[in-house]
Amino acid sequence: MTVEQLVQSLCDTKQGYAQFGGLRPFGWDKNYGFQLYMSDPSGNYAGWKAAAIGANNQAAQSILKQDYKDDITREEAVQLALKVLSKTMDSTSLTSEKLELAEVFVSSGKVKYQICSPESLNQLLVKFGVTQPPAETS
Structure with a gap:
């Protein structure tokens, strides 16, 4: 599973449980190297090169x-x-x-x-x- 697929899965789960706060998944995969994603309780997410919350x-x-x-x-x-x-x-x-x-x-x-x-x-x-x-x- 790529990092983006993992983040999308997490965001889909978060959409169903919108009472939880934001999540900052990051990770490494052999195809794209290090990646940083931010998501919000609505299930929306975006990839970043550098980010702060x-x-x-x-x-x-x-x-x-x-x-x-x-x-x-x-x-x-x-x-x-x-x-x-x-x-x-x-x-x-x-x-x-x-x-x-x-x-x-x-x-x-x-x-x-x-x-x-x-x-x-x-x-x-x-x-x-x-x-x-x-x-x-x-």
């Missing part, structure tokens, strides 16, 4: 529309995701206490899922200029 989604979508490119690298994608979150979360600064990061990618022909450790996430936030490094104590 929830609070401040319009601001996030605007940033994604402006900064996303088709040949984005994993590192650039992480940087863009952190930029979107830093501009749209109701928080003065992002830290690993307020945020988690995971990546889905292909390595050696297999789909991998990797959760970023809190220490690595804090390093990424500083590296990409999303937050300031911790002040040194004397």
Whole structure:
């Protein structure tokens, strides 16, 4: 089954149970690679290259529309995701206490899922200029 067939099936089911909230299925198939679909309780769905839902989604979508490119690298994608979150979360600064990061990618022909450790996430936030490094104590 392709990812789109799976999403269509999920959306058909959701149509019958419209009281459930939205769903964000994503996946990988051998024909088209990674795919991202968003659906709503009515059963409508659409495929996206980059998308955001929830609070401040319009601001996030605007940033994604402006900064996303088709040949984005994993590192650039992480940087863009952190930029979107830093501009749209109701928080003065992002830290690993307020945020988690995971990546889905292909390595050696297999789909991998990797959760970023809190220490690595804090390093990424500083590296990409999303937050300031911790002040040194004397």
